[in-house]
Amino acid sequence: MSDKRKDAILITGVGKRVGFVLAKHFLAVGYEVIGTYRSDRSQIKILMSAGADLYQCDFNQQNQVDAFIQKIIQRYQSLRMVIHNASAWLPDDCEHSAVSVLNQMMTVHVNVPYQMNLAFEALLTTSSESVGQRDIIHISDFVATKGSTKHIAYAASKAAMDNLTYSFAAKLAPTTKVNSIAPALIMYNDEDTDSYKLKAASKSLMGIVAGVDELINTVNYVMNSHYVTGRVLHLDGGRHLK
Numbered sequence: 001m002s003d004k005r006k007d008a009i010l011i012t013g014v015g016k017r018v019g020f021v022l023a024k025h026f027l028a029v030g031y032e033v034i035g036t037y038r039s040d041r042s043q044i045k046i047l048m049s050a051g052a053d054l055y056q057c058d059f060n061q062q063n064q065v066d067a068f069i070q071k072i073i074q075r076y077q078s079l080r081m082v083i084h085n086a087s088a089w090l091p092d093d094c095e096h097s098a099v100s101v102l103n104q105m106m107t108v109h110v111n112v113p114y115q116m117n118l119a120f121e122a123l124l125t126t127s128s129e130s131v132g133q134r135d136i137i138h139i140s141d142f143v144a145t146k147g148s149t150k151h152i153a154y155a156a157s158k159a160a161m162d163n164l165t166y167s168f169a170a171k172l173a174p175t176t177k178v179n180s181i182a183p184a185l186i187m188y189n190d191e192d193t194d195s196y197k198l199k200a201a202s203k204s205l206m207g208i209v210a211g212v213d214e215l216i217n218t219v220n221y222v223m224n225s226h227y228v229t230g231r232v233l234h235l236d237g238g239r240h241l242k
């Protein structure tokens with residue numbers, strides 16, 4: 001009898017902010033949670049104490065990605081869902097060279113999700129689950145559809161991430177649904193000034209910051225659907241109409 005664990009939810013980038021809140025939520029409602037993190041911080045200890053199975057993994061280090069994937073395949077018989085949340089919001093004028101910025105953006109938003117989706121296909125489709133009972137969710141971004149003048153590489157990589165949604169939705173149907181959730185503004189950063197916050201919120205028709213609960217509600221909607229797949233679900237407060 002296999003002693004492998006079953007039906008966990010794998011979330012990447014759980015060390016802070018959205019990923020941390022997502023991991024806490026799914027632990028609180030009773031799921032086993034697997035998480036990746038890059039930097040060690042107090043949130044990691046909080047999640048571990050709550051029972052999360054966490055792995056330190058810098059997606060820019062391929063050997064660490066390879067090791068993580070092998071550990072999950074060895075330890076888990078099946079997965080309920082994979083949420084590709086890990087991300088770096090690098091501006092084009094940061095300290096890195098252009099080639100490094102684009103490589104880092106494509107690595108974290110496309111290369112590693114691609115590798116994980118292929119490697120974990122069997123874990124997502126092991127049992128004879130009925131239609132649509134498994135999910136892959138790519139956390140994308142509104143700017144994937146309109147571009148960005150200051151985060152060109154970031155936006156392009158998120159657009160490529162949405163294309164992963166289309167391909168893997170066709171490849172993994174009907175057991176596994178694959179969707180993107182594309183927010184515009186979920187939560188501010190600590191360094192955001194009041195004027196920035198006002199400007200950012202005013203870019204949408206709703207004029208507010210969405211909050212992580214909006215994203216959790218959308219993840220739950222996708223999990224409960226037997227039919228929605230291959231789609232980008234926009235959480236942008238009507239920004240596309242402003």
Ligand SMILES: NC(=O)C1=CN([C@@H]2O[C@H](COP(=O)(O)OP(=O)(O)OC[C@H]3O[C@@H](n4cnc5c(N)ncnc54)[C@H](OP(=O)(O)O)[C@@H]3O)[C@@H](O)[C@H]2O)C=CC1
Nearest residue numbers: 013015017018038039058059085086087183184185186187
């Ligand atoms: N916040 C917002 O308003 C919006 C967010 N989004 C998307 O939502 C998701 C969550 O956003 P948010 O919580 O703000 O993101 P953050 O940038 O605050 O956190 C991203 C997480 O990903 C991890 N990460 C970054 N690079 C790597 C890497 N190379 N290897 C492994 N892990 C890495 C970070 O680790 P570390 O702790 O080491 O930094 C961090 O834990 C992201 O995909 C983001 O693009 C989209 C639109 C708006």
Ligand SMILES: Nc1nc2c(c(=O)[nH]1)N=C([C@H](O)[C@@H](O)CO)CN2
Nearest residue numbers: 087088089141184185186187189200
């Ligand atoms: N990985 C991240 N991606 C994004 C972040 C972030 O903090 N980390 N923040 C945003 C902004 O909220 C932007 O949507 C509005 O200014 C976008 N992506």
